[in-house]
Amino acid sequence: MNVAVVGAGSWGTALAIQVGRNGHRTRLWERHPERAERMQVERRNPRYLADVELPSTIEVSSDLAWVLEGAGVCIEAVPSVGLREVLPALAAHLGAATVVVCATKGIEVDTLLTMDEILEQNLPKGQPLVTLGGPSFAKEVAMGLPTAVVVASRSTEANHRAAEALHGGFFRVYDTEDVTGVELGAALKNVIAVACGVSDGAGLGTNARAALITRGLSEMSRLASARGANPLTMMGLAGLGDLVLTCTGDLSRNRRVGLGLGRGQTLAQVLAELGQVAEGVVTARSAWQLAQREGVEMPITEQVYCMLYEAKPVGEVLRDLAGRGRRSERG
Template sequence: MVAAEDLPRCFAVVGAGSWGTALAVQLARRGHAVRLWGRDAVAIEAMAETRVNTRYLPEVTFPATLEPQADLAAAVEGADDVVVVVPSHALRACLEALAPLLAPRQRVLWATKGLEPETALLPHEVAADVLGASRATAVLSGPSFAGEVGRGLPTAVTIASADSQFAADMAQAFHDGMFRVYTSADVIGVGVGGAVKNVLAIAVGISDGLGYGANARALLITRGLSEMMRLGVTLGGKRDTLTGMAGLGDLLLTCSDDQSRNRRMGLALAAGDDVPAAEARIGQVVEGVRAAREVYRMAQERGIDMPIAAQAYRVLHEGDSPRDAVRRLTDRPSRSEAE
């Protein structure tokens, strides 16, 4: 007899970029019916015909149960749950479009990493503001490149929710031998990890691009983790979360591999590009650029020492030289590592 939680379900995945497509493919691999919605109707029609997202994930063929869908209402209607995969700056507008379409029973998980521009709200705060506190919500985060998930390579992520049943249900929906899912109740810690690691990856990319070597990279990652933990704990997150998959794990991945858009942004800045030129070359949203402004502002307002994030902000938004930014970090006086 098949357990109820193992039965195929129906999901709407909202957002047909690389990560949304990869998560839709993973759910479909598990046997679930998946409707993948994207705002570009022409691209969605092409996906339906070719069974491939040629722009964002060209090497991955869609499983039979994945249906590209250009009509948001049709994608959401009758789905068991909704998975939102859009950049942080678009999350509020996306949820506002979804809100009137959602049935009372439908729950919402997002795989958005970042902070809302201008407000510095974490994704769960945006969701509560738009959807209300009574709707079950969750976040999926962790060290995961879309291309590797799409190709079925080994990956582990965290799903966090105040609703433990929803977290368990979504873990069961995604989890298989190659896509391992851990659950957590620490939505704040997972959100902070997903936002701050992008800023730190830009800093590491700058250092590597300037040729400062592996020692400097290890320094920036280790001390960057300390900055992430200071902010996360201040906001109410848990240290264990920030040293786990959604914190340290994602930080290591994003800082150390050139599949990371944020790392590539740092490399481009070190090579002399400005931010618009680097973003145009990368061709996708670089979350750390926007997050740097909000992380810097939060740290300043709360008196949190985050020197690496601060220097990344100054390079990205105040036009400082990458070399000068690194020099300001190396010129800092010696201190206790515990500080």
């Protein structure tokens, strides 16, 4: 199978490595020609995952038309803020039968569209679409460590082709038809991870972290259900699995944002040190907008939004969350 991977950040590179390891002919698109040439020559991504060698099955190029030529599967792994910029060229060069796998996570600000909805609106009508979710740090995927993910599509055939490209070695791929649930699980857990990082950074202990994970899952489930998702999806890889990993793992960029804030750094300082995209920062705003539109109560998401966008002090955020009135756990 010929596979194209659009986006050579850490996640796109890791997915290209996994597909290439499976023996598929893989073309990876890096938008900057000089970076693409360096990756092709050095056989690694010096900016991300510099310690992992690219399999011989991978070719790197800045020519998107060439990367997409003859691809049976295209894995789109561009950060959410840059997705629309890439779509016109992507739409122009995709084959009609090419299965597009959305590996971007997030909810667009103001439009409140999930990434699959943006793709559906901007790619040719009838383009097969699949969403990828589940607990999967890029570095561990690139290293070949055991990982389980889920692909979601309304097309059984598209799910099968996406899974065929990705499944292999210690990388297991499950499937579901619940696109909305996988999209929202992948996006919302990043916001909860920021909250958990704040709690850990402030030294509030593991009880507090567990409470935030559990009540965060409740928030995610309420919004996903309001949007028509299967509530059980939030109990699976795209929900609970991804949430636990992102809230507790040291490789989590969103948790690291929270850790810095909890230790007294400003958001600007944290993001400068991070040097990579933390999707939870953008999604905190769009998730809060979506919750308001849908009439869904999401107190943790609300407080993360206030902290990031209204400069609400961490101490006040923690006091307001702890000071909420009693209620039924399932209410």
